[in-house]
Amino acid sequence: MFHAYAASSADSLFEPFEYDPGELGPDEVDVQVEYCGICHSDLSMKQNDWGITSFPFVGGHEVAGRVAAIGERVAGLEVGQRVGVGWTSQSCLRCNECLSGYQNRCPDAQGTIVGRHGGFADRVRAQAEWCLPIPDGVASVDCGPLFCGGLTVFNPLAENAVPPTGRVGVVGIGGLGHMALQFARAWGCEVTAFSTSPEKEDEARQMGAHRFLNSRDASALQSAAGRFDMVLVTVNAALDWDAYVNTLRPGGTLHLVGAAEKIEATVFPMIMGQKSISASPTGSIVRATEMLEFCARHEIKPMVEQFPMSRLNDAMDHLASGQPRYRIVLTAGE
Numbered sequence: 001m002f003h004a005y006a007a008s009s010a011d012s013l014f015e016p017f018e019y020d021p022g023e024l025g026p027d028e029v030d031v032q033v034e035y036c037g038i039c040h041s042d043l044s045m046k047q048n049d050w051g052i053t054s055f056p057f058v059g060g061h062e063v064a065g066r067v068a069a070i071g072e073r074v075a076g077l078e079v080g081q082r083v084g085v086g087w088t089s090q091s092c093l094r095c096n097e098c099l100s101g102y103q104n105r106c107p108d109a110q111g112t113i114v115g116r117h118g119g120f121a122d123r124v125r126a127q128a129e130w131c132l133p134i135p136d137g138v139a140s141v142d143c144g145p146l147f148c149g150g151l152t153v154f155n156p157l158a159e160n161a162v163p164p165t166g167r168v169g170v171v172g173i174g175g176l177g178h179m180a181l182q183f184a185r186a187w188g189c190e191v192t193a194f195s196t197s198p199e200k201e202d203e204a205r206q207m208g209a210h211r212f213l214n215s216r217d218a219s220a221l222q223s224a225a226g227r228f229d230m231v232l233v234t235v236n237a238a239l240d241w242d243a244y245v246n247t248l249r250p251g252g253t254l255h256l257v258g259a260a261e262k263i264e265a266t267v268f269p270m271i272m273g274q275k276s277i278s279a280s281p282t283g284s285i286v287r288a289t290e291m292l293e294f295c296a297r298h299e300i301k302p303m304v305e306q307f308p309m310s311r312l313n314d315a316m317d318h319l320a321s322g323q324p325r326y327r328i329v330l331t332a333g334e
């Protein structure tokens, strides 16, 4: 039996919950959870905001732990090895997306907490390919948040081929943004933090920002006109989209990883400047592996607040308050 914490409805607290995962499939791995980050998607899923939640709901898709059991056809992983599991736990590995290396875009991909039970537990099960080895130099306690939030903000730098000579803006200095600043700085870019919280300026600079702009200040946005190769939006609020497109240099991209409800932007300046608006979810298996190596090389890690997993409900309240600096990690077995 796996011992987890489950919510029986959108309004329920998480309570201890046992379930039988069934026989381990030949291509599957059981991971002993050591740490599990909490991502905003865990809260959205628990509240069934997207209408795809099944109850009882076991959240947790930022797992860092060790291989506990491997299926008979699994190669390349050993019991005891450190691995992590993120948003995706399984994909078909045969469709064009999977074969092109974009397994995260597989139409049959299964989310770790969508129709499956996630990492708010002592164990979690995933397809072997989605159990990503954690390199030396990355501590397990630090790396849970890399597997969802970290990958989500690393992926756009690679997918948009942002050059190291480029300039990157990061909108929102929170759970995602504080990792994006570190990635963009280590990538070699000039980095600008956009935030509505001027008190975050010192921390933003410590995490890699060369510049800090108060995004409530229209004249500050105007002063950055034509500046950025990429502006990465990590917030889910409605923005003055035209003002942000205006901060892009010709050929630049406004890239969204925060889910604002809709975008309204004026097309003509985008045509004239060959600017684009794009968006992406997490990232592929290879991207995740590259990200982990990059973190080890540049000593990048999220800032985390730790809670024992037994205090999951307190941790979820803390997340909902918007106060975490900047990512919450649960310690299993406590």
Ligand SMILES: [Zn+2]
Pocket: 039, 040, 041, 042, 061, 087, 148, 149
């Ligand atoms: Zn997530």
Ligand SMILES: [Zn+2]
Pocket: 091, 092, 093, 094, 095, 096, 097, 098, 099, 103, 106, 107, 108, 109
């Ligand atoms: Zn596929």
